[in-house]
Amino acid sequence: MTKELMRPLPRTWWLRKQNYLVFMIRELTSLAVLAYAVLLIGIMLVASDEASFSGLFDFLDSTTGVVIHVGLFVFAMFHTITWIALTPKVLVLWRGDEQIESDVIAGANSILFLVVSGGLLWVVLG
Amino acid sequence: MTDQTVLEVYRYLPDEETESRFQSYEIAYQDDWVVLDALNYVKAEVDSTLSFRWSCRMGVCGSCGMMVNGEPKLTCETFVKDYDTETIKIEPLAHFPVIRDLVINMDDFMEKLPTVSPWLIPDEERPVEDGESLQTPAQVAHYKRFSMCINCMLCYSACPVYGLDSSFTGPAVLALAERYNLDSRDGGKKERAGVVTSHEGIWECTYVGECTEVCPKGVDPAGAIQMLKLSYSLDWAKSLVMPKGGGSA
Numbered sequence: 361m362t363k364e365l366m367r368p369l370p371r372t373w374w375l376r377k378q379n380y381l382v383f384m385i386r387e388l389t390s391l392a393v394l395a396y397a398v399l400l401i402g403i404m405l406v407a408s409d410e411a412s413f414s415g416l417f418d419f420l421d422s423t424t425g426v427v428i429h430v431g432l433f434v435f436a437m438f439h440t441i442t443w444i445a446l447t448p449k450v451l452v453l454w455r456g457d458e459q460i461e462s463d464v465i466a467g468a469n470s471i472l473f474l475v476v477s478g479g480l481l482w483v484v485l486g
Numbered sequence: 487m488t489d490q491t492v493l494e495v496y497r498y499l500p501d502e503e504t505e506s507r508f509q510s511y512e513i514a515y516q517d518d519w520v521v522l523d524a525l526n527y528v529k530a531e532v533d534s535t536l537s538f539r540w541s542c543r544m545g546v547c548g549s550c551g552m553m554v555n556g557e558p559k560l561t562c563e564t565f566v567k568d569y570d571t572e573t574i575k576i577e578p579l580a581h582f583p584v585i586r587d588l589v590i591n592m593d594d595f596m597e598k599l600p601t602v603s604p605w606l607i608p609d610e611e612r613p614v615e616d617g618e619s620l621q622t623p624a625q626v627a628h629y630k631r632f633s634m635c636i637n638c639m640l641c642y643s644a645c646p647v648y649g650l651d652s653s654f655t656g657p658a659v660l661a662l663a664e665r666y667n668l669d670s671r672d673g674g675k676k677e678r679a680g681v682v683t684s685h686e687g688i689w690e691c692t693y694v695g696e697c698t699e700v701c702p703k704g705v706d707p708a709g710a711i712q713m714l715k716l717s718y719s720l721d722w723a724k725s726l727v728m729p730k731g732g733g734s735a
Contacts, residue, residue: 362500364583364591369649376556380646383694446693449709450716457624 386442392435444469488514491566493524495536496577498584506584509533510573521561521576522550525588538588545702548638552588553577558640558700581642581649595639598655601681602663607674625670632665632710634703641697641707647690654690655681657697657707664710667717679718688714 374380406412419425447469448462493513498506511528519527522540529536540550543562550561555575566574582590612619641657648654663682667675682688691711698708 362585363504364585365498365500365506366583367580369581369646373646373649377696379696379699380694383692383696387692446695446712449695449706450712452709452713454624454628457622457627459627 382442386439389435389439392432393439395432396436440473444473488516489567490514491524491569492573493528494573494575495525495528495588496575496584497536497587499535500586508575515566517567519566521552521554521559521564521566521574524566524574525561525576536588537586546636548636551579551638551640551643553580553643558643560638560640560702563702579639579643581645581652582639592639594652595637595642595656595658598659599637599662601655602659602666602678603674604659604662604666606666606669606672607677608671609673619671621670628670629665629668632661632668632705635661635665635705635707636703638702640700640702641705644696644700646694646696647692651690653686655684655687657691657711658705660688660691660714661705661707661710664714664717667714675717675721679721682714683718688718691715 374384402416403413406416420429444466448465451465453460453465491513493511494508495511496506497509511532513524513527513532515524515527522543525536525538526540529538538550538552540562541547542549545560545563548560551558552561553559553576554561554564555569555571556577558579561576576588578584578588578590582592582594585591608619635658637658639658642648645654645657648656660682663678666672667678688711691708693708693712695708698706701707
């Protein structure tokens, strides 16, 4: 029997193609979403203690805190937008005999995202 | 009209060599030549030791899949004139063991193919005298795009998950499972759940999506896998809420 040749995938496979790179960035930016969740839990935990809350607030209000927050916001938005763009693949809906256009599914999800975000912003700022 | 190009072809001759290498063939090609024509020219006129698979020459059999300049392609549909690079690099499909030159071992795929029961499993046996199981155009439309697969395995070569872990059931086989799950004549979703929802099945897919990009038949395996995830998750949720009349997961 002849010997077959295996060709293992190099660790840098995700640099070979733009689509692979975008995928890796989308996966990594999920950490920004996790960071937001951790931040929210942190705020809830210190909310009852004025000193701790002030300390966290001061950190978030500092230059470092703002830079981190802007970075997290950009990453979280990238993750959200690319995720919503993929929703038509998962959510295949039919209207009678015709499949609903993917733009309609992604558009509806985008509108829902904006409405919920706007509603939360209104509650927080209002 | 003819032009010149250089084919840089992956060679592996296991009886004579222990390592692979690239061999260059400078050829004159015609405008209407596809990469497979160029390879057949080399085989017939330049080097008869070159090995590769092909059959129909018309994008139906799925035999002539190879990496062309790093992209999985059906070489019978890939025109030489579309490459303005100095050389055209031709390699065997990625992620599969190489038997010789451009010929890969497809046993892994062929063994996985029947594991999802890719045939109609009716809920109830129908006597022959009942005639055909008719479907409306809408019922056909639900699964038709997933039924166009020609088993060319380009999607496996594009999938880094399969490249990193070949135990993954893979795009084409899972798309085939969804093709039958969506068929109104089929009742085999529960039977397929074992393989489809196993660790090596749909949950191994991280949705890179490149399988869909390279599919020459527009099958969209990535979409099929995400639909399977949603469908079996809903079945699982239903089985929790209604244990006696629940789903299949």
